[in-house]
Amino acid sequence: MGELKTGIELTPVQYGPQPLYRGEFGSFGDPAFADTAYIRLDVNTAPGLYDLATGGTNLFACEQCVYGYQDVTSPTQKTFVAESGSLLLALKVSPQQTAGALANVTLRESVAAAPLSAPYKGTAPVAGGECRWIRFATWDTTRPGGCDPREGSLTSNLPGHTCVAEDAAATDGTLEKSLGTKTQGEACTQTPASENQLASTDCAPGYACTSAYTEARQCLATCDFMAADPGCPTGTVCGVYGLCIQQSVMEPIGYLFDPALIGESCTAGFAEFCGVEGARGVCADLTGAGHGTCYRYARARSECGAGEELGFVSYPLTGGGFDRTYGWCYPDGL
Incomplete structure (x- = not known):
């Protein structure tokens, strides 16, 4: 099994609803077509050892999923889903940045099965179908300076640094050195990362030097929208990419807000x-x-x-x- 990549490492970037690492197997079908390999985890999968028999060869039911496709886009494309084996999650920097190993994994030929229209579709093993075997394989999707922006993570609030989110829901990030004292809304400068150095900014710790909402970079407080109190400065809300910004800035560029509370009917569709x-x-x-x-x-x-x-x-x-x-x-x- 070749090297696996996360959504941010793909071109174009493709962040999935749950952590999804993608690569290719060495060819075991028609060499003219790729054989793709996937590991999908739940965001909350913790370091530990997992039995891949849990989930019953069903991509709808598994929380730790190993699967692949033989001869992708060909008329004879086949799906293979783990029915047994072990997955070791050895290191977790963030949901997207992990390292681990697979051992003694049997992948069983499978076909689509109910549910067929959910965000996660089902599969079922083919009676008497083919199987493939992974004796042992490792993966490592960690990045230099990688961090987890979520509240309470070990890397979300390091002294002298800011964990800047890479994805919209702020589950994956990269550390920057915060060398200044500038805070919310102040113009800022970022020095890009080099081979041996993190990127640095003249913002204060906890503030990203970002151009997410304006052409010129400005310091914006970082936040976790899932926290009970995201802690944004007065007059701002915790928006996409874990950045505090005025609602009045988000709305004109296409982010819609509705006053309904959880469980209530909204005005908008x-x-x-x-x-x-x-x-x-x-x-x-x-x-x-x-x-x-x-x-x-x-x-x-x-x-x-x-x-x-x-x-x-x-x-x-x-x-x-x-x-x-x-x-x-x-x-x-x-």
């Missing part, structure tokens, strides 16, 4: 933000009622309750690609 700081959700019309309902945000599929599934907001990225890390729990079956 869709809005990226409903609820209040510390209890955010998304407005979505899943029943065709003509107005949305405010469904609570969640980062991990495992955070959804019984009878719920994890949906996602898909943000298109400049140059192609997408970011689907903003997740929300909704009643399954709608």
Whole structure:
């Protein structure tokens, strides 16, 4: 199994709703077509040893999933899903940046199975189908200076540094040296990273020097929108990429807000933000009622309750690609 990459390492960038590492197997089919390899984890998967038999060769049911496709895009493309074996998650810097190993993994030929229309579709083993075997393989998707922007992580608040989010939901980040004293809204300068040095800014620790909302860089406080108190300066909200910014700045560039609280009916059919700081959700019309309902945000599929599934907001990225890390729990079956 070749080297695996995360969404930010792909061209174009493709962040999935849950951590998804992608690579290629050595060819075991028609050499004219690629054989792709995947590991999908739940955002909350903790370091430890996992039995890949859990989930029953079903990509809908597994939280730690190993699978692949033989002869991708060919008329004879086949799907192979782990039915047994071990996955060791040895190191976790962030959900996207991990290192681990696979051992004695049997991949069973599988076909699509119910549910067929959910964000996570099902698979079932083919009776008498082919199998493939991974004796042993390792992966490492950590990056130099990698960090986890989420509140409470070991790297979210290091002295003299700022963990700057790389994805919209702020689950993956890169450390920058914060060498100045500038704070919210002040113009700033960033010195790019070099081979042996982190990027540095003249912002104070906890402030990113960013051009996310303006052409010129400015210091913006970093935040976690899933925290009970994101801690943004007065007059700002915790927006995408874990940055505190005025709602009045976000709205003209296409980010919609609705006053409905979690569980209430929205005015709009869709809005990226409903609820209040510390209890955010998304407005979505899943029943065709003509107005949305405010469904609570969640980062991990495992955070959804019984009878719920994890949906996602898909943000298109400049140059192609997408970011689907903003997740929300909704009643399954709608």
